[in-house]
Amino acid sequence: MNKIEEAEAVLGNLATAVNMLQGCPEFALLIPEVRVNLVYALPGARTPQEVAAVEGRITAVQGLPHASGMPAWGASDHLARRIIEVRKYDPTINAGINFKYDRTVMEIAQSYCSERGWLFGWTDRTREPDEVAELDGSSMPWKVKQLVDSSGGVPRLFYEGAGWGKEPLFVALGSRATEVAEIAIEIARRYREKTG
Amino acid sequence: MNKIEEAEAVLGNLATAVNMLQGCPEFALLIPEVRVNLVYALPGARTPQEVAAVEGRITAVQGLPHASGMPAWGASDHLARRIIEVRKYDPTINAGINFKYDRTVMEIAQSYCSERGWLFGWTDRTREPDEVAELDGSSMPWKVKQLVDSSGGVPRLFYEGAGWGKEPLFVALGSRATEVAEIAIEIARRYREKTG
Amino acid sequence: MNKIEEAEAVLGNLATAVNMLQGCPEFALLIPEVRVNLVYALPGARTPQEVAAVEGRITAVQGLPHASGMPAWGASDHLARRIIEVRKYDPTINAGINFKYDRTVMEIAQSYCSERGWLFGWTDRTREPDEVAELDGSSMPWKVKQLVDSSGGVPRLFYEGAGWGKEPLFVALGSRATEVAEIAIEIARRYREKTG
Amino acid sequence: MNKIEEAEAVLGNLATAVNMLQGCPEFALLIPEVRVNLVYALPGARTPQEVAAVEGRITAVQGLPHASGMPAWGASDHLARRIIEVRKYDPTINAGINFKYDRTVMEIAQSYCSERGWLFGWTDRTREPDEVAELDGSSMPWKVKQLVDSSGGVPRLFYEGAGWGKEPLFVALGSRATEVAEIAIEIARRYREKTG
Numbered sequence: 001m002n003k004i005e006e007a008e009a010v011l012g013n014l015a016t017a018v019n020m021l022q023g024c025p026e027f028a029l030l031i032p033e034v035r036v037n038l039v040y041a042l043p044g045a046r047t048p049q050e051v052a053a054v055e056g057r058i059t060a061v062q063g064l065p066h067a068s069g070m071p072a073w074g075a076s077d078h079l080a081r082r083i084i085e086v087r088k089y090d091p092t093i094n095a096g097i098n099f100k101y102d103r104t105v106m107e108i109a110q111s112y113c114s115e116r117g118w119l120f121g122w123t124d125r126t127r128e129p130d131e132v133a134e135l136d137g138s139s140m141p142w143k144v145k146q147l148v149d150s151s152g153g154v155p156r157l158f159y160e161g162a163g164w165g166k167e168p169l170f171v172a173l174g175s176r177a178t179e180v181a182e183i184a185i186e187i188a189r190r191y192r193e194k195t196g
Numbered sequence: 197m198n199k200i201e202e203a204e205a206v207l208g209n210l211a212t213a214v215n216m217l218q219g220c221p222e223f224a225l226l227i228p229e230v231r232v233n234l235v236y237a238l239p240g241a242r243t244p245q246e247v248a249a250v251e252g253r254i255t256a257v258q259g260l261p262h263a264s265g266m267p268a269w270g271a272s273d274h275l276a277r278r279i280i281e282v283r284k285y286d287p288t289i290n291a292g293i294n295f296k297y298d299r300t301v302m303e304i305a306q307s308y309c310s311e312r313g314w315l316f317g318w319t320d321r322t323r324e325p326d327e328v329a330e331l332d333g334s335s336m337p338w339k340v341k342q343l344v345d346s347s348g349g350v351p352r353l354f355y356e357g358a359g360w361g362k363e364p365l366f367v368a369l370g371s372r373a374t375e376v377a378e379i380a381i382e383i384a385r386r387y388r389e390k391t392g
Numbered sequence: 393m394n395k396i397e398e399a400e401a402v403l404g405n406l407a408t409a410v411n412m413l414q415g416c417p418e419f420a421l422l423i424p425e426v427r428v429n430l431v432y433a434l435p436g437a438r439t440p441q442e443v444a445a446v447e448g449r450i451t452a453v454q455g456l457p458h459a460s461g462m463p464a465w466g467a468s469d470h471l472a473r474r475i476i477e478v479r480k481y482d483p484t485i486n487a488g489i490n491f492k493y494d495r496t497v498m499e500i501a502q503s504y505c506s507e508r509g510w511l512f513g514w515t516d517r518t519r520e521p522d523e524v525a526e527l528d529g530s531s532m533p534w535k536v537k538q539l540v541d542s543s544g545g546v547p548r549l550f551y552e553g554a555g556w557g558k559e560p561l562f563v564a565l566g567s568r569a570t571e572v573a574e575i576a577i578e579i580a581r582r583y584r585e586k587t588g
Numbered sequence: 589m590n591k592i593e594e595a596e597a598v599l600g601n602l603a604t605a606v607n608m609l610q611g612c613p614e615f616a617l618l619i620p621e622v623r624v625n626l627v628y629a630l631p632g633a634r635t636p637q638e639v640a641a642v643e644g645r646i647t648a649v650q651g652l653p654h655a656s657g658m659p660a661w662g663a664s665d666h667l668a669r670r671i672i673e674v675r676k677y678d679p680t681i682n683a684g685i686n687f688k689y690d691r692t693v694m695e696i697a698q699s700y701c702s703e704r705g706w707l708f709g710w711t712d713r714t715r716e717p718d719e720v721a722e723l724d725g726s727s728m729p730w731k732v733k734q735l736v737d738s739s740g741g742v743p744r745l746f747y748e749g750a751g752w753g754k755e756p757l758f759v760a761l762g763s764r765a766t767e768v769a770e771i772a773i774e775i776a777r778r779y780r781e782k783t784g
Contacts, residue, residue, distance in 0.1 A: 001589060001597075009593055012600030015659050022454060022658070034229040034363075035255070056255040059231070061265040062414060064454075067658060068264055069257040070610070071603050165358030167230075197393060201401055205393075208404030211463050218462070218650060258610060258652075266414070266459060267407050425622040426755075427647070448647040451623070453657040460656055461649040557750030559622075 007042060007073075010094075010177075014040045014052050014071040017095075017177035021058060021065045026188040028060040029195070030099040033167050035059050037079040040095040040177040041087070049073055051080035079171075085144040086173060090154035093173045097180040099187070101159050101168035108190045109157045109170060112183070121151030125163030157183065203238060203269075206290075206373075210236045210248050210267040213291075213373035217254060217261045222384040224256040225391070226295040229363050231255050233275040236291040236373040237283070245269055247276035275367075281340040282369060286350035289369045293376040295383070297355045297364040304386045305353045305366060308379070317347030321359030353379065399434060399465075402486075402569075406432045406444050406463040409487075409569035413450060413457050418580040420452040421587070422491040425559050427451050429471040432487040432569040433479070441465055443472035471563075477536040478565060482546035485565045489572040491579070493551045493560035500582045501549045501562060504575070513543030517555030549575065595630060595661075598682075598765075602628045602640050602659040605683075605765035609646060609653045614776040616648040617783070618687040621755050623647050625667040628683040628765040629675070637661055639668035667759075673732040674761060678742035681761045685768040687775070689747045689756040696778045697745045697758060700771070709739030713751030745771065 001009065017038060021027050030036075035057035042050045053076030056068025069075070079096055086093050099105070113120040123143055148154055154173065162168040172183040197205065213234060217223050226232075231253035238246045249272030252264025265271070275292055282289050295301070309316040319339055344350055350369065358364040368383075370376040393401065409430060413419050422428075427449035434442045445468030448460025461467070471488055478485050491497070505512040515535055540546055546565065554560040564575040589597065605626060609615050618624075623645035630638045641664030644656025657663070667684055674681050687693070701708040711731055736742055742761065750756040760771040 001593070005589070005597055008597045008600030008604060009589075010600065011603045012596030012598065012659075015599045015603050016596060018658055019660055035231055035253075056257040056262060056264075057231075059252040059255065059264045061252040062456075066252060066264060068252075068255045068262060070606055070655060070658075071600075072607055162361030164360065165363050167361050167363065197397070197401075201393070204401045204404030204408060205397055206404065207407045208400030208402065208463075211403045211407050212400060214462055215464055260650075263462060266410055266462075267404075268411055427623055427645075448649040448654060448656075449623075451644040451647065451656045453644040458644060458656060460644075460647045460654060554753030556752065557755050559753050559755065 010040050010042055011052050011071050013095075014038065014054070014177045017181035018054060018058070018067045018071065020178065020181045020185060022067065024185045024188060025064055026192040027065045027099075027185060028063055029191055030105065030184065030188050031058070031060050031065065032098070032100040032169055034098075034169070036065075036097065036099060037076050038095075038097045038177055038181065039076045039079045039083055041080065041083045043094070045080075045084055047084075048077050048080035051076060051083060053080060081140050082144065082171075083173075085140050086148075086154055089144070089148050092175050093154060094175055095177045095180050096171055096173050097177075097184050098169045098171050099184055101170050104191060104194055105170055105187065106159065108187050108194070109159070112187060112190075113155070113157050116156075118157065119151050119153050119155035121147050121155030121158035123147045123158065123160045124150075125161050125166055206236050206238055207248050207267050210234065210250070210373045213377035214250060214254070214263045214267065216374065216377045216381060218263065220381045220384060221260055222388040223261045223295075223381060224259055225387055226301065226380065226384050227254070227256050227261065228294070228296040228365055230294075230365070232261075232293065232295060233272050234291075234293045234373055234377065235272045235275045235279055237276065237279045239290070241276075241280055243280075244273050244276035247272060247279060249276060277336050278340065278367075279369075281336050282344075282350055285340070285344050288371050289350060290371055291373045291376050292367055292369050293373075293380050294365045294367050295380055297366050300387060300390055301366055301383065302355065304383050304390070305355070308383060308386075309351075309353050312352075314353065315347050315349050315351035317343050317351030317354035319343045319354065319356045320346075321357050321362055402432050402434055403444050403463050406430065406446070406569045409573035410446060410450070410459045410463065412570065412573045412577060414459065416577045416580060417456055418584040419457045419491075419577060420455055421583055422497070422576065422580050423450070423452050423457065424490070424492040424561055426490075426561070428457075428489065428491060429468050430487075430489045430569055430573065431468045431471045431475055433472065433475045435486070437472075437476055439476075440469050440472035443468060443475060445472060473532050474536065474563075475565075477532050478540075478546055481536070481540050484567050485546060486567055487569045487572045488563055488565050489569075489576050490561045490563050491576055493562050496583060496586055497562055497579065498551065500579050500586070501551070504579060504582075505547070505549050508548075510549065511543050511545050511547035513539050513547030513550035515539045515550065515552045516542075517553050517558055598628050598630055599640050599659050602626065602642070602765045605769035606642060606646070606655045606659065608766065608769045608773060610655065612773045612776060613652055614780040615653045615687075615773060616651055617779055618693065618772065618776050619646070619648050619653065620686070620688040620757055622686075622757070624653075624685065624687060625664050626683075626685045626765060626769065627664045627667045627671055629668065629671045631682070633668075633672055635672075636665050636668035639664060639671060641668060669728050670732065670759075671761075673728050674736075674742055677732070677736050680763050681742060682763055683765045683768050684759055684761050685765075685772050686757045686759050687772055689758050692779060692782055693758055693775065694747065696775050696782070697747070700775060700778075701743070701745050704744075706745065707739050707741050707743035709735050709743030709746035711735045711746065711748045712738075713749050713754060
């Protein structure tokens, strides 16, 4: 594949993942206040412009997951930078999705990981560097290092605990957008069963 | 007006306000992580089902404000309950909108209020009751009472400082959705001028 | 009601009608090639700017009816002008909706009208004035006169037969947008039953 | 590329083409009554399920082109079948887009083709087989054969003249969705210049 084909394959996998999520009503239960980001990075991406994401994020309309816009380059900042940083530890990771954190999600995510022998992790936002670090971009390396160190490697599922001004969130990581969408869908189905 | 006409007038004013916001590119700069809620309560509303809001909230797509869905009853929970509570202190308030908090917005909002002789306020989330109170719904009365007490009345513009797991947010209150949209649009224009 | 309240009541009734249609999966079966217009005119409207309609029309996404945009003034031209013209014969008509024409819809629409004692009508596009008339706007009066004359009054349901370059379409007329949405929904449900 | 990569590359090219069209305000001028279909077929596609298209088509909202839904498989029927048929004559064609026909578009399209030495064509719907043929699917082979015969090959740009119940439409054909989007965008820009 040349560079253009590579980029289109990324965008197409992201569109496929969005169609999967939109076709899963249970996923509406996992949409957090900040809405859902779904991102997929080009091989070797160094900036958010080389990471594809859903414009306007994924929200819920009439009880169903609904993408606000098209998959597009540069449509995510924070989750995009996280993927770029995670890859320094595990170059097989290209995609990520965030979703709601609560105790039920946590129980499901932990079982899901132990069934598969996957690492499960969390990041402790109370120990985050200060706001200045956030603004100059140096906090992401710190956060990802802390996650990897405390989890014994790059975990496929982890949560970021609540922080000052920050909603707690779950994140699933994987090699492709469809892969992380599948994880989120399976967790959503179990969530539906548990919560009725 | 009978009850049906009254309800449709509320929904129509909300649609008008959405059209105003969608037509203001500068407002995209004020969209917070949790997206924008815009709500308008029926006279005498006692539950969120009697409060109209934009389904899926208002996000930004291709740099422009974009409503994810239609104005509909029951489409907001938290901001809807806040309006219901505020009205116990000031029955002229029916509508509210939330938007991004940062220092620049705060300066603009304070000037805006002092130009008009309006009360300006804030709520201190660090003193919020615990999570249990949040879940059983008793925290909203507490929060609104704290806002009114500390502001010397119901303020037209206020911010909720960051909290544990909570993004800081600005809120504008008014008698109609178009009125709070006008406030948000004027603040967005000044924000654009200040930030270039 | 003053003028602004009147306008907002119209927009709010249109939003209510859109919510009804979006909540009716069967209506997706009645969406024609040209998509669905739903319009509601202000009392005394003389131009399409005084008629509210759904921006971008109503289409089907993932098998469900979906409004492309907000209810807004001036968002329809052709159906808006038709309503304005129809009112010269029946001032109780303010709203209209168009939907798919086929033989099954025709049978259902005829039964529906005869159950209610309503006039049923059709317009014969083969006898339409030429294209020049269309462009200078003089064809709408001609078309509506022909409809009223041939139907014995203003019919609540009628179809426009296919024309040169024109898809055949059904139109329902009524006093409010919610009223014509109810007609369309009932026809869609019967259509679903008949076609399986 | 394996089959999955091939499919995702198609979907990703379609998403890229949608982003191009959404970023071109002039293209809103070329949106026909039936809205815009944009399709891209898999190599060897034999049914519309193997052709990707934009769910709900592309419409105009607030004066800008706006895709109603995601790129998805099976989201087009008629244009998808046309592409499948055209390929029997020219296997390099995989993608197509339709847009408005009027005299100005025709003049621009003809110049555009002659500048490039491309074939320009049209199909005469007045000589189409009857409705029965349309329903059993045998009319598409007839229509495409007539187009190819009358144009001296597969034309890159052609129009379908108005038919009974059918809006006249322009169609651009090419090897990829981004290629036909580029043609449509260039024609839209010239249209804007000509019509002011």
